[in-house]
Amino acid sequence: MTLSRLFHDTLSMLKGMKVTILYLTRPSRVVTQQYPENRETLKFPERFRGQVVMPHDEKGEHTCTACTLCEKACPNGTISILTTKNIASKRVLGEFIYRFSTCTLCNLCIEACPFDAIRMGHGFEMAAYKRDELDYVLNKKEGR
Template structure:
């Protein structure tokens, strides 16, 4: 008789455990509207706000006078593990007639970048930062190679080149 008892107990336990699971999913099916967990991505583009620390891509900060704080010290270039930053420097003449090293082109390879934030950490003048953009898909890989300094931009007055080491 104990066999029959065990048998029925087994079946009953199994049915109960299955019913518990079904109850849960059934409840979810009923109140899915309130608890939905997916985002309707392109629709919520306007309200979507990424945290300010989010690492999307490296940008060179320009102010309204088209000036930036990059001195061309290449600290970021050295800090980058993947070689995604290349800085080509030139020598500007200061008003006093002294030669001063300045950035000519700030080349940034987004295709190589791993968003490790090491360049931002390394920058002595806080000239670069991480932007919150994240839609980087393009049709041509070459479009991912970017020049960060805007045409005609120049180094902001008063930014002293600090020794990076």
């Protein structure tokens, strides 16, 4: 009884060892990536949700109309839209303030935006020394 069990246990241990050795000898199973050495070749899926960015076209214009839908959609109060008046006294975007320190990357502001003025960027290395270093103004100039 004991002998057969000893034999059986040894056999199953050896079978387990076989799996380990197979993993060792199968290079296709190696999935480890050398970060940060591979930073240049890192690929992100299109829908990757990183820090919110505001795309600007080649003339430096954005499409934000300061409708504040994203501000209302945000669950954390991460976005603040400060408006101003342009030369024709029309209400336009002054500053799009985005506080990354409170952002949960939930994608609700992007879904709320009717003009595709903001999107999720691919930035993820966000280390900072102070919390207010993570407050960004996303627009480069005032709206028109």
